[in-house]
Amino acid sequence: MLLNASGCLDALSAPEVARSLDGYVTKTITPEPREGNPPVRIAETRAGMLNSIGLANPGRERFLAQTLPRLRDLELPIWVSVGGFSVGEYAETCAALDGEDGIAAIELNLSCPNVDEAPEGAIEIVAACREATDLPLYAKLSPATWNMAEHARAVEFAGADGLSLVNTLRGLALDRNLRPTLGTGGGGYSGPALKPVALAAVYACANAVELPIVGMGGVRTGLDALELIAAGASSVALGTLLFTEPEAPARIRVELAAEAAARNLAHPLAARRMALGSSPESVVRIGNEFRK
Amino acid sequence: MVRRRLHRVAGAEPIGPYTLLRLERGDSEPGEPGQFFMLEAPGRVLPRPMSLCLATRAELAFLIDPIGPGTSALCELEQGEELHLLGPLGHGFDLAVERPLLVGGGIGLAPLPFLSKRLARAGKGRPPAILGFRSEWHAEAAALLPDAEVCIEPTFVTALLPDERHDVLACGPEPMLVALRVLVPTAQLAWESPMACGYGACHGCVVELDGELRRLCVDGPVLRHGGTHGSPTSPLLRRAGTASRTRAPAGRAGDSAWSVRP
Ligand SMILES: Cc1cc2nc3c(=O)[nH]c(=O)nc-3n(C[C@H](O)[C@H](O)[C@H](O)COP(=O)(O)OP(=O)(O)OC[C@H]3O[C@@H](n4cnc5c(N)ncnc54)[C@H](O)[C@@H]3O)c2cc1C
Ligand SMILES: Cc1cc2nc3c(=O)[nH]c(=O)nc-3n(C[C@H](O)[C@H](O)[C@H](O)COP(=O)(O)O)c2cc1C
Ligand code: FES
Numbered sequence: 003m004l005l006n007a008s009g010c011l012d013a014l015s016a017p018e019v020a021r022s023l024d025g026y027v028t029k030t031i032t033p034e035p036r037e038g039n040p041p042v043r044i045a046e047t048r049a050g051m052l053n054s055i056g057l058a059n060p061g062r063e064r065f066l067a068q069t070l071p072r073l074r075d076l077e078l079p080i081w082v083s084v085g086g087f088s089v090g091e092y093a094e095t096c097a098a099l100d101g102e103d104g105i106a107a108i109e110l111n112l113s114c115p116n117v118d119e120a121p122e123g124a125i126e127i128v129a130a131c132r133e134a135t136d137l138p139l140y141a142k143l144s145p146a147t148w149n150m151a152e153h154a155r156a157v158e159f160a161g162a163d164g165l166s167l168v169n170t171l172r173g174l175a176l177d178r179n180l181r182p183t184l185g186t187g188g189g190g191y192s193g194p195a196l197k198p199v200a201l202a203a204v205y206a207c208a209n210a211v212e213l214p215i216v217g218m219g220g221v222r223t224g225l226d227a228l229e230l231i232a233a234g235a236s237s238v239a240l241g242t243l244l245f246t247e248p249e250a251p252a253r254i255r256v257e258l259a260a261e262a263a264a265r266n267l268a269h270p271l272a273a274r275r276m277a278l279g280s281s282p283e284s285v286v287r288i289g290n291e292f293r294k
Numbered sequence: 295m296v297r298r299r300l301h302r303v304a305g306a307e308p309i310g311p312y313t314l315l316r317l318e319r320g321d322s323e324p325g326e327p328g329q330f331f332m333l334e335a336p337g338r339v340l341p342r343p344m345s346l347c348l349a350t351r352a353e354l355a356f357l358i359d360p361i362g363p364g365t366s367a368l369c370e371l372e373q374g375e376e377l378h379l380l381g382p383l384g385h386g387f388d389l390a391v392e393r394p395l396l397v398g399g400g401i402g403l404a405p406l407p408f409l410s411k412r413l414a415r416a417g418k419g420r421p422p423a424i425l426g427f428r429s430e431w432h433a434e435a436a437a438l439l440p441d442a443e444v445c446i447e448p449t450f451v452t453a454l455l456p457d458e459r460h461d462v463l464a465c466g467p468e469p470m471l472v473a474l475r476v477l478v479p480t481a482q483l484a485w486e487s488p489m490a491c492g493y494g495a496c497h498g499c500v501v502e503l504d505g506e507l508r509r510l511c512v513d514g515p516v517l518r519h520g521g522t523h524g525s526p527t528s529p530l531l532r533r534a535g536t537a538s539r540t541r542a543p544a545g546r547a548g549d550s551a552w553s554v555r556p
Contacts, residue, residue, distance in 0.1 A: 037506070049339065058507070245490045246339070248380065248495075249297055
């Protein structure tokens, strides 16, 4: 299953891009409207980009009244990314989304810079949201930690149905005058450079928990996507790539199928957890030349 | 429809400090003057926004100022190489005007040749144009807009504004646009801001408009300032200590904070 990464596509501005995916993930919604950070908000670096968009969004009420009905017209599974600045804010938004049609899942953006990132904080948020809704809950985690596996176990314990891995890493770029390029100083680092980081995070979490995982971070090719699947992802999301190449989803699908076929896999998902080596499911399906 | 197309480079010619990058047109539409394309920048992560400068039946041409890694890579493209183009994007100039006057500053000349041609085609002949550059060398690019009146710094292009009322259509560095907005409140102005996607996906290109942060790639880049519109303030103007292109003293162009030409 191919998705966009939250904040990397506006389905209402580019519906044909959204329709080329298997589901649309919204930009993170907070209870109150947010203008976001002051410009400059983006900077390119050699192997990626920095952003300091700052969760610009119309707020929960306007999202429910104006955006969601228009998103439903796309007839795509909608994943709503939920953010907040306290446990209560997350849970209220989940409760408000609970009765709405057309929502396939909620992605809890637990990697928002102003939210406590300790596993205990994540546990509380996920547990409160679990109380508030029956919708599938995906916990989106930051890779900026030594113990991904512990985070994964914590949110699984709290009731998460899946993981979204990874959010951006913190980075800084300086301009010619050696001053920060972004208006806020630092920003979130995404794009090609993030891929090994994403792969390691997915691998660590898949080793720790059995939850479905949406893998993302620096995906540029079908092989990148297949590697994330092999590390344990069950879906893959495209972020920064969509800025450069809005028609990328179709290419990734073709490449993904070809990369799977080249390994004698009946389907790309047959590669799932192959990197972990121990899953009986994957061992059975590995082609002959990979068996030894 | 957000779809890129692959174009072959037909040629790349230097004009003053700039490069006119000519691409085989293929089946791409040129769009309206003032609209822009995202050009794949060789070796870079993100594409770069460029206004369409000229369109013929066979070619699309872009005038590029090599101020950094992306624009430099584009200027180094050679005949026969290929690159992806996304566009036309955004909102261009409104051509339904009575007495057009084109105003350009520096690389802001880029969209004006195509604009001039389209206005001429609409029946009233080539519209008058005034252009400002920071040196004689930069002013060589005025050849793309024959009959334009040209001034070189320290004279600013606003000094060439005629007394009679005109419908001003302008593109140039931010200080020029800010000055024009005061002098000619009805002017249509083409603004810039750094863009990652060009099609509304990243929210990176916002400018302040009517007290709100709006995406310039969707609501612009051409904005009208008569009446209800507020003032877009691009981040780059606000940054303290950033010398503007127009204010760089003539003959010392390379010292401008904007110019990172090797
Ligand atoms: C709608 C639109 C149309 C444009 N049309 C043209 C054109 O026809 N010809 C042309 O030469 N350029 C045009 N530009 C500007 C061009 O896109 C930038 O110069 C380019 O993206 C810079 O990339 P770089 O890698 O060379 O330099 P960078 O390293 O990205 O930038 C070098 C310096 O320029 C500043 N800068 C970067 N991007 C912008 C921007 N968009 N606006 C203002 N300052 C910026 C940076 O902050 C930095 O100080 C246009 C921009 C927009 C938004
Ligand atoms: C411009 C931009 C905006 C983003 N906004 C959000 C957001 O609102 N919520 C969120 O959870 N992640 C956000 N992200 C992170 C992405 O969803 C994704 O996790 C990250 O970019 C890594 O994937 P990539 O390398 O493919 O871009 C944003 C990323 C970018 C580049
Ligand atoms: S450049 Fe991405 S939203 Fe405007």
